[in-house]
Amino acid sequence: MAPGVPLDEREEFIRRSLVNRYMRESLGQVPLGLLLCIVMASLCLRVIPMEHVMPWITVVAACYILRHLAETNYVRHLQDAPTAVQRGFVRDIRPVYLVLAIGLGSSVLLFFDRLGDISEFACWSILAGMMYVPTPRLALLPALGRVYTTAFFASALCGMLLVAWQHPSPTSHTAVWFIPLAILQWALTNRMTREMHRTQREHYGLVFDLAAQKREAVEAVQTKNRFLAAATHDIRQPAVALAIYAEYLEAYPDMHLELAPKIHRASRAVNGLFDSLFDLSKFDSGEVQLAVGPTRIAEVIAALVSTADPLAREKGIELRVRVVDALLQTDAARLQRMIGNVLANAIKYSHPGTKILLATRMRAGCVRVEVWDQGIGIPADQIQNVFAEFYRVDAATRLAPDGMGIGLSLVTRLAAALNTRLTIASVEGRGTRVSMEIRDVDPDLAKCRIALDCG
Known part of the structure; x- marks a missing residue:
């Protein structure tokens, strides 16, 4: 961490950066997610009645639209808001992610063991993309990531078990054996998300430290410039006075009694100023040796x-x-x-x-x-x-x-x-x-x- 920087300021910068980055990146992915859900629904409509598919696509589309509107509002108005306001926004949008994850995971009720092999494989691929593609972004905000991944895996597993129980078949019974594998994937995803989050925090911490060091360097240069300007100004005054007194003394030697105290004061001012400047520079360079x-x-x-x-x-x-x-x-x-x-x-x-x-x-x-x-x-x-x-x-x-x-x-x-x-x-x-x-x-x-x- 950069020296002299308050810990709260650094932590606030990291949190703000993580939230802002997530919202900007997530906003661009909403149309793609909605499009993939429409593709999945169209595959299911070839076999599944519309009255079963339409409620699902309606709920998922509504969640995507609400998410898009909320994240658009954030990007436009809340990127520079206080950290507490941003955290409140993330807390308020969490139910939308919960319902969306449940809706996506429950899609297995539509296609699992009900479509042809190719269509079902396509649906599984889309569902896997819905889970793993957002993972790097969700790692930026663990509060949303945990809600999304847990609800997604839980609803998908419940859907598979429900299909296997209501419509037993060799395929559905075989798929049940994948449930432990899915639980393992859920655990690994959570761990991967934590590691990504830690890496991103370190990244933005370094960004903050480098920016702070740059500010300190710029301030140091500005301080030195002010130092030189002030020193030049203050040295010039008694130096000019000394020159004037010397000219007077040379021209009018009989004025030495009047000019001597003035010369002494001007010399004392110059010496005092030089002493202070030398001491200050020695302290700044670490060259001070005490006697x-x-x-x-x-x-x-x-x-x-x-x-x-x-x-x-x-x-x-x-x-x-x-x-x-x-x-x-x-x-x-x-x-x-x-x-x-x-x-x-x-x-x-x-x-x-x-x-x-x-x-x-x-x-x-x-x-x-x-x-x-x-x-x-x-x-x-x-x-x-x-x-x-x-x-x-x-x-x-x-x-x-x-x-x-x-x-x-x-x-x-x-x-x-x-x-x-x-x-x-x-x-x-x-x-x-x-x-x-x-x-x-x-x-x-x-x-x-x-x-x-x-x-």
Whole structure:
């Protein structure tokens, strides 16, 4: 099965495909079946009175016509209907197949041991065709197949026994010995039908998986295209700014005090963007190698605050920090990047005059890092989407139009690599809380000698 595909969706596709294929193929076979029944009736009319043949052909023809009308309606209107509706249709049409199978099987009452050898052989051949030709199609829908084959064999055998009992003859008594053979044929037909059905299910399962893989491949290409377009756009802005500042600095050297901070910010933006892009590409290619070692969470937070606090102050945001120290066995640089991306997101999508809290605390042997903000928040129906690449809520786009929307996507990859449980809660218009529960706590530190039961 294709990865990431819900089982119910795959099963629904298989069932829908089996029903649709059966109805399309069966619709074309109805006229042929009706024609063969007319041929059989004409053979019987040479010996059997019309008042015996006409009721039989009337019932069989009526069943064929009802079946044709029902299947035509399905092909025209129900091929795209929900699976439950299609299953209901199959259930409703089952009595028609039951009566048709009984009618076809009971035809032995007309010709068995009553026609000449050639005519009777022709009738037996037609009857065998009525049984075995539809078998591959009936295998698509076992619910109809079981009804049809069981009623057909049962009515044919009952008809043979009735003829042998009412009109005993050497031929009829000899034919009775074929009854065990017919029962064996019925059992083999049912088994063959089950095997065909299993094969067809596997076939349509593969069709679904290939289609799903194709969709994933197309989506991957589209994602890469969006990635390149977004990256080119976002890199171009600070790069152009750097070029302009360099030209100004070359033309007006005395403006270096004014231009230096701008050059620094533009360079920092380019470096941050490149770092994110490189990390994202390494995660996608599976080339990430962690440099795990003893890491104090307080030192990581301190390094983050030293760079984030000026950005927050520049935007008029108060950054508060509450730290409980703990020793971790992790990749310090990537841990800092994971927390830093969350913190940068909080600063980027918060209004001036609000507060952000960066806090760490111990919980059940784990270190929980939390970032609380009073920003724009995320609508409840979009919370899961913010972890997708390039996804940004509308309000975020308006507040920070220059973002790429890869920050939290990278955070999820870092969290998985760093054995961290990531959760997010938000109220639109009021703020967001992102929690990172880090499990790789060094048990040698006294504060962390607790069983790791937070998984």
